[in-house]
Every structure is written in C-alpha cells, then in structure tokens.
Amino acid sequence: MPIFDRTKPFNDLPLLPLTEDITNDIDVLKKLVLASRALATVNSNVLRLPNPLMLVNTIALQEARTSTEIENIFTTEDELYKAITDTLKEEQNNTAIKEVIRYREAMWAGYQNLDTNRGIDLETITRVFQQIKNTTSKLRSPQAQVVIKRGQSEFRAGEIIYTPPRGGAIIESLMKNLIDFLNDDQKYVDDPLLKMCIAHYQFEAIHPFYDGNGRTGRILNLLYLVQKQLLIQPVLYLSKYIIINKEDYYYHLGAVNQHRAWKNWILFMLNAVENTSLLTSSLIDEIIKQMAETLAYGKANIKWYNKEINETLFSQPYCKPANLAKVLKRSSRTTLTKYMDELVTAKILTPRREGKEIYYLNEDLIRILQS
Incomplete structure (x- = not known):
C-alpha cells in the first residue's frame, strides 16, 4: 500500500469494490x-x-x-x-x-x-x-x-x-x-x-x-x-x-x-x-402517543376540534392562523383568530408575539423534538 501524504492530492484513491474481505467479518x-x-x-x-x-x-x-x-x-x-x-x-x-x-x-x-x-x-x-x-x-x-x-x-x-x-x-x-x-x-x-x-x-x-x-x-x-x-x-x-x-x-x-x-x-x-x-423510532412513538392524547383532549373541550386539525397542529412546532384556514375552510381573519384563541384557552397552543407577528407553539411537540 502506498504511503499516504495528507498534503498531496489523493489521486490513488482505490476504486470500489473493496479488495479487503470485510463483508464476511x-x-x-x-x-x-x-x-x-x-x-x-x-x-x-x-x-x-x-x-x-x-x-x-x-x-x-x-x-x-x-x-x-x-x-x-x-x-x-x-x-x-x-x-x-x-x-x-x-x-x-x-x-x-x-x-x-x-x-x-x-x-x-x-x-x-x-x-x-x-x-x-x-x-x-x-x-x-x-x-x-x-x-x-x-x-x-x-x-x-x-x-x-x-x-x-x-x-x-x-x-x-x-x-x-x-x-x-x-x-x-x-x-x-x-x-x-x-x-x-x-x-x-x-x-x-x-x-x-x-x-x-x-x-x-x-x-x-x-x-x-x-x-x-x-x-x-x-x-x-x-x-x-x-x-x-x-x-x-x-x-x-x-x-x-x-x-x-x-x-x-x-x-x-x-x-x-x-x-x-x-x-x-x-x-x-x-x-x-432506535432514536427516530422512539421519537415517532412519542409523537404518535402525544397526538392521540391531544386529539382526545381537544375533542372533549372544543366542539370543532377533529383529526385533521390535530394532524395539522403536529405537522410542525409553530403555526399561524393561515395554517388552519384550509382545514377549517374558513378565510375570515376574525374567525380564524377566534379559533386560535380557543386553542390557546384549552392550552393546546401557546401564543408568542414577535414584533407584529403572533406565533402559536405546540409545546408538547417541541418538548419531544428537543428531548
């Protein structure tokens, strides 16, 4: 095997497959x-x-x-x-x-x-x-x-x-x-x-x-x-x-x-x-479990809460009213704000103001992703 010199281009990089019998180790x-x-x-x-x-x-x-x-x-x-x-x-x-x-x-x-x-x-x-x-x-x-x-x-x-x-x-x-x-x-x-x-x-x-x-x-x-x-x-x-x-x-x-x-x-x-x-599988397990708990809680406390809303809220950690507009089939800003307020009151989402913008956090999902 030629001597490897870190300062010179490795133009002798061997082609694949390996000559070493590693697959039977x-x-x-x-x-x-x-x-x-x-x-x-x-x-x-x-x-x-x-x-x-x-x-x-x-x-x-x-x-x-x-x-x-x-x-x-x-x-x-x-x-x-x-x-x-x-x-x-x-x-x-x-x-x-x-x-x-x-x-x-x-x-x-x-x-x-x-x-x-x-x-x-x-x-x-x-x-x-x-x-x-x-x-x-x-x-x-x-x-x-x-x-x-x-x-x-x-x-x-x-x-x-x-x-x-x-x-x-x-x-x-x-x-x-x-x-x-x-x-x-x-x-x-x-x-x-x-x-x-x-x-x-x-x-x-x-x-x-x-x-x-x-x-x-x-x-x-x-x-x-x-x-x-x-x-x-x-x-x-x-x-x-x-x-x-x-x-x-x-x-x-x-x-x-x-x-x-x-x-x-x-x-x-x-x-x-x-x-x-194993880490990714555990992450998915935790998210699925939390989704089920949130869906049951949401349906028990908010009359319009459903599976599609729940999935939307768990598709990313932050959301805006516009993210729910398509699922709710509502375009009125006032109506969407009312729905977001209900989610906040039920403690499903947490609002955070950044300048003129308000973001709504799914803190349960954030907790899982950051663990």
Whole structure:
C-alpha cells in the first residue's frame, strides 16, 4: 500500500469494490443484523402514522439542523421553527437559517429525483449539492487547490489533514465508479447497508464539490436507503449521532485514508444506523402517543376540534392562523383568530408575539423534538 501524504492530492484513491474481505467479518455481520432490525422498526413506525408524509418535514428539519451543526452552522430550533411557518420572507432569515432550510429542500429535491431517474445518478447528487449551496456550480474544477484543514478551534489549527483527488477526469472517473457501485447490484452484491457505509467514505474522500460535501453525503445516505426500500421515507435522524461522536467520525474517516481501516469505519457507521434508528423510532412513538392524547383532549373541550386539525397542529412546532384556514375552510381573519384563541384557552397552543407577528407553539411537540 502506498504511503499516504495528507498534503498531496489523493489521486490513488482505490476504486470500489473493496479488495479487503470485510463483508464476511463476524463482527460486521453481527452489527449488520442489529442495524437492519432497528431500521425495519423505523419503517413499521412510519406506517403507523395516519399520513406517512405528515411528520417527514418535522423530523427532516431536525436532521437538517443537526447536519449543518456538524459543519459549524448553528441556529436555534426557535428561530428555525418560526422560519418554516412560511410567514417570513427568505431575505428576513439569517444565514444559518437559510442554510438549514436549503438542506431540507435539498433532501426533498433529491427524493423527488429518485422517482424521476429511478436511481441515484450524478444529476441527482449535483442537484442536492446545488440546492444546499444555492449555486449552479457542478463538480469542482481541475485547477481548484482544495484542501481540508483543521478548524480554528482545534489543536494545530489550519494544518492540512487531507487533500482530495484533483483533476477533472479523475474526479469524474471516481464518481462514475461510485455511482455504478451504488446502482449495480449484480456486479456489486454487498448488502445495501454495507454499501451505504462504504459509499459514504468514498464520497467524502472524493470530495467532488468545492464545498458542502459533508451535507451532500449525509443526504445521499438517506436517499440510498430509500432507493433500496430500507426506508420508506427519508426520516432517519443520522446527523445527531454523528455530531455527538464527531471526533470518532473524523478519526475513522482518516484511518481509512491512511491505513485502509475499513472494519472500524463500517462498524461505526452501522452503529450510527442502529442508534439513530432506535432514536427516530422512539421519537415517532412519542409523537404518535402525544397526538392521540391531544386529539382526545381537544375533542372533549372544543366542539370543532377533529383529526385533521390535530394532524395539522403536529405537522410542525409553530403555526399561524393561515395554517388552519384550509382545514377549517374558513378565510375570515376574525374567525380564524377566534379559533386560535380557543386553542390557546384549552392550552393546546401557546401564543408568542414577535414584533407584529403572533406565533402559536405546540409545546408538547417541541418538548419531544428537543428531548
């Protein structure tokens, strides 16, 4: 194996599949069973929802916020939830909020592309990147001197820790190989979960775009699981595990670069899938339970309260009268305000004034999402 030099372009990045016999390792196979079982639990819980799409945006928003935190773009749930009520114009939102909302939109763009292209291709991956970065750029240019450095808060700040492959033909060839690996199940017969783990490393090592590769790669993970029908909706909350274990994540990535330490990387990623599947499943359990309690309470205390209203109130943590207008089939501002006041009196919603705007919080949902 050639000596790895962090300061030189990794143009010798090996093509897939792996030459290492990792798929028959007993530790990997045991962890694969546990991760697959936990992932199946998420799917069964999503199917329990009255509308499987109802909570995707809420959970996707958590994934988006956490994924951007990994790359040090911070925002609070409070700011973010208000932004997605669609009552604020984009130019009123700060940069961090825009980044998170673009991540969510990028995930949906990629998800919709799966139906159009019937697979993950370079167009889908590029569209996700472009949505995240709000750009028309494509694969990074051959002359771009892209390097990965330690952050300013880290020991030996500014030190080069990785130099991705460089050269247009090289990047295009590596991406073609990666996409073939993901889509050709006859030539590359590994279990889809193992392929996701391997492909995630390969994508981050190729680093095909000038920026946003981490977020693009994490969305690619979810899209691939949906494509392979291991997830029916892109609701797996993977980024929380990665940010909690951020140092291990980058350590294992680097260990594959330098030592081809595939086993520990795959075990880390399978553990991420297992733990996040259990977390996501528990999150859905709690939301479903709270929805049922709120529906029973609402119907007992408000004569017009029904299942559709309840689902609307649990579709996102903040709402405005306009969010209920379509369900209530009422357009009068006075009437809608009266209904909102009844929800407040019943303590189903809590009002919060921000300047001239009033937002109505579903504090039960916020409590669950922030736990």
